[in-house]
Amino acid sequence: MQEFTILDWSVRKLLVMPTAALMSPVPESRNLDLLTFGETMVRFSVPATSLLSDASTFEVHFAGAEGNVAAAVARMGFRSAWYSELPDHTIGHRVVQTLQLHGVDCSHVRWRPQGRVGVYYLEMASSPRPTRVIYDRKDSTAARMSVEQFDWSLLSRCRVIHLTGITAALSPSCYELVREAIRRSKQLGVKIVFDVNFRSLLWSADVCRSQLEPLICQVDTLLISLRDAKGVFGLSGSDRDILCQLQSRFGLQRVAMTIGERGALGADGAEIYVAPGWPVTIVDRIGAGDSFAAGVVCGLLEDAFAKGLEYGVAMSALKLTTAGDIFRLRREDVLALMQKAQQTLIR
Secondary structure (H helix, E strand, C coil): CCCCEECCHHHHHHHHCCHHHHCCCCCCCCCEEEEEECCCEEEEEECCCCCCCCCCCCEEEEECHHHHHHHHHHHCCCCEEEECEEECCHHHHHHHHHHHHCCCECCCCEEECCCCCCEEEEECCCCCCCCEEEEECCCCHHHHCCCCCCCHHHHHHEEEEEEEHHHHHHCHHHHHHHHHHHHHHHHHCCEEEEECCCCCCCCCHHHHHHHHHHHHCCCCEEEEEHHHHHHCCCCCCCHHHHHHHHHHHHCCCEEEEECHHHEEEEEECCEEEEEECCCCCCCCCCCHHHHHHHHHHHHHHCCCHHHHHHHHHHHHHHHCCCCCCCCCCCHHHHHHHHHHHHHHHHC
């Protein structure tokens, strides 16, 4: 039987305090809690009862891992900003409007006179039929992001930067942008949260591993799924063994690892935490991992990594009950679900 330090559910009592009261004092110049950058795409999806091959209508959503995280963090009461490059036309502006609707600062987006927004097609399915994703994102304006065009003054204004393996995989210039963001963030003392977020449609597991290993060893907090820990980095053993292997391999203080419907594990130094999963009736799987990532970020902003795991598991569960990729609920909804867990344990 695996041994874990179980999260002290009594810490939930702190969550009735205003968000500002939970955050550490920061310089006035750091007026952003979170900065992230990446690609937000148009999603055309069909319900689980339909096929892409014969669909006559599509549901339209706008989504991308980094924008999803920025939106969820903003909905939890923090100040988040998202950067990308977009074509200056109706669809490009629709992307920004979608994120702004959730409270994300998109004022630093770089507009290009021409270009395209990436697209992906989603065929949601029920077991045993697998969900299908088709990308049409090559040469999008977001893939042209570069070190030279990025406004580096944004780094000095934020407390946490969130980066992903998805952006690193988009193009050589995007990879260099991620690498430079890590280098500069370390110099400025900005907390770096990195989500592996492996996408087999963008690169192979071998390429992903070789490209990300030099980056991961420089970050403060690693986010990863158990599936990617095994499939990308070839790790094996119990959940706790794999978590500790990740810490040791990359010399990390903190690692947060999702373990499917069972919830998540976290390591902070020598401490190991577990946040149990929730039974969920799934409406839409896409974006749940980004909601978890946002919860961990919120915990770091409150200097409470263990609580961030709780946030993340609760937010992921709630996201699974709604359509689309973006977390659209409120902080109050997250706290209510967490309070329900506390009451269950007391009984």
